[in-house]
Amino acid sequence: MEDLIFNLFIFVLASFVGFELIAKVPPTLHTPLMSGANAISGITLIGALIITGGSDSPYAQWIGFAAIVFATINVVGGFMVTDRMLEMFKKKEDN
Amino acid sequence: MSQLLPDALQSALPDIIQLLYLVATGFFIVGIKRLGSPATARSGNQMASFGMLIGVLVTLFDREILSFELIIAGVVLGSLIGIVAAKKVQMTAMPEMVAIFNGFGGGASALVAWGEFARVDPTMIAVDGLITTGLSILIGSITFTGSFIAFGKLKGFIDGGRIALPGQNIINLVLTAGALGLVGWFTVDPGYQVVFWSLFGLALLIGVLTVLPIGGADMPVVISLLNSYSGIAASMAGFVLGNNLLIISGALVGAAGLILTNVMCKAMNRTLVNVLFGAFGGGDDGGPGETGDSDKSVQKTFADDVAIQCSYANKVVIVPGYGLAVAQAQHVLKEVASLLEEKGVEVAYGIHPVAGRMPGHMNVLLAEADVPYDQLYDMDEINPQFKNTNVVLIIGANDVVNPAAKTSPGSPIYGMPILNVDEAERTIIFKRSLSPGYAGIDNDLFYSDQNQMFFGDAKKSLQELSKAIKELE
Numbered sequence: 074m075e076d077l078i079f080n081l082f083i084f085v086l087a088s089f090v091g092f093e094l095i096a097k098v099p100p101t102l103h104t105p106l107m108s109g110a111n112a113i114s115g116i117t118l119i120g121a122l123i124i125t126g127g128s129d130s131p132y133a134q135w136i137g138f139a140a141i142v143f144a145t146i147n148v149v150g151g152f153m154v155t156d157r158m159l160e161m162f163k164k165k166e167d168n
Numbered sequence: 169m170s171q172l173l174p175d176a177l178q179s180a181l182p183d184i185i186q187l188l189y190l191v192a193t194g195f196f197i198v199g200i201k202r203l204g205s206p207a208t209a210r211s212g213n214q215m216a217s218f219g220m221l222i223g224v225l226v227t228l229f230d231r232e233i234l235s236f237e238l239i240i241a242g243v244v245l246g247s248l249i250g251i252v253a254a255k256k257v258q259m260t261a262m263p264e265m266v267a268i269f270n271g272f273g274g275g276a277s278a279l280v281a282w283g284e285f286a287r288v289d290p291t292m293i294a295v296d297g298l299i300t301t302g303l304s305i306l307i308g309s310i311t312f313t314g315s316f317i318a319f320g321k322l323k324g325f326i327d328g329g330r331i332a333l334p335g336q337n338i339i340n341l342v343l344t345a346g347a348l349g350l351v352g353w354f355t356v357d358p359g360y361q362v363v364f365w366s367l368f369g370l371a372l373l374i375g376v377l378t379v380l381p382i383g384g385a386d387m388p389v390v391i392s393l394l395n396s397y398s399g400i401a402a403s404m405a406g407f408v409l410g411n412n413l414l415i416i417s418g419a420l421v422g423a424a425g426l427i428l429t430n431v432m433c434k435a436m437n438r439t440l441v442n443v444l445f446g447a448f449g450g451g452d453d454g455g456p457g458e459t460g461d462s463d464k465s466v467q468k469t470f471a472d473d474v475a476i477q478c479s480y481a482n483k484v485v486i487v488p489g490y491g492l493a494v495a496q497a498q499h500v501l502k503e504v505a506s507l508l509e510e511k512g513v514e515v516a517y518g519i520h521p522v523a524g525r526m527p528g529h530m531n532v533l534l535a536e537a538d539v540p541y542d543q544l545y546d547m548d549e550i551n552p553q554f555k556n557t558n559v560v561l562i563i564g565a566n567d568v569v570n571p572a573a574k575t576s577p578g579s580p581i582y583g584m585p586i587l588n589v590d591e592a593e594r595t596i597i598f599k600r601s602l603s604p605g606y607a608g609i610d611n612d613l614f615y616s617d618q619n620q621m622f623f624g625d626a627k628k629s630l631q632e633l634s635k636a637i638k639e640l641e
Binding site: 147 | 273
């Protein structure tokens, strides 16, 4: 239970950081921000790697494999499409 | 991979991994921070993706990881799918793309929890591990099916209206309470497989049933909320594995998603409760309140006249709506704007938060047409400028400039913040016909003295306008 509570502290504090970071984002960037944040949520890929590479049972390995595929789509696709959007955002002088 | 390292490093490895996770966390936080300003956003996204790269590479040195075949296969397959999807997607289809990526993220978190359950004897997992495994399954699965339903609604595979059983809200609440009960039961009796599978199945079902009744117009709010869920699901998976990087990044995304959800609700004048359990959003309001009186008349205008009015104006504000993107007219619009600027006219774009299919979507669509972002103004920035504006060009937008939102308390959009275009000297609406907009509400602005209607397809009208401005030389 101690671990759970310690992790809960981290979770809550990180949530506050998240609120602070996003609170002042201008509406212009809402779509890329959502897409970029979405890519970050693919961090669960790390969990998928541990499950897949670290278990003896093929059953767990294949579940992990599916998780890797899903999470990688989320991460790679998410960051790339966000970059594609942001690449187009230009100031007037740049044109 | 850890065995490749020298012995001295071996013993310190767990600590090094944790410290590098801390570095990755820093990249995420600074990356999200930089995503908050147009000038730094791209580098912010790159920093976040670099943080992700560090996290993934470092994890490969985890001593727990012994086999790499499936890892490599999975990463290659996932990357290929991700790359193709990210390259091919049309900018107009961005809401669907975010929805489906999000579904994959949530699904992955549920799978990670399931994998952990499958890899160790569940009766050996401590209580806290069981709680978080249960929650991870629950939230991840809801995100997974919910996102796919949202995707289907946005794509039009699933009816965009409200599909609801009688007493749907009560059913959903009972199911959710039941699922939480199952999480509790699972914690007490993890060896009993039936409980685990019931929880999994029920969570998948809840995802479907909670999103299905929500109208297509509200999907942006739903996606944003599901984005928050997928963050929380990742965080829960982090609890399961005792991994701080997952907990922190998941929490950041969870919080960010909640803030964005809130912002979107405000922009659409809805509360979250209203979106999730409410009316509106495509069909439940008994149709348009009143149809327009047939004796009201409008002033029509044509390209030559619009060209003259705009060219001799000091300031022109363009109000784009999604109709502009549907007509693929952003590029012609940009051409018109550039021609006017050459004549010394000040051009600005006024963007309502729901101008696109999700907040900020219109900005992306205009950026795609090379409109510089410093010409794009949010609602709060542009509204005070209308007083000094000579001509407002309203293209493919309707409800977001409808004065009924301010003046008629009976209207379904009453209270929605709108662009105060009626404060400008002249408004010109580009529209095919007088038909009401998405929300099905008549617009009094059409019949106002200051307003002129430029009937026709948005793209064709803008092409005519561009030609007419050039001929003015």
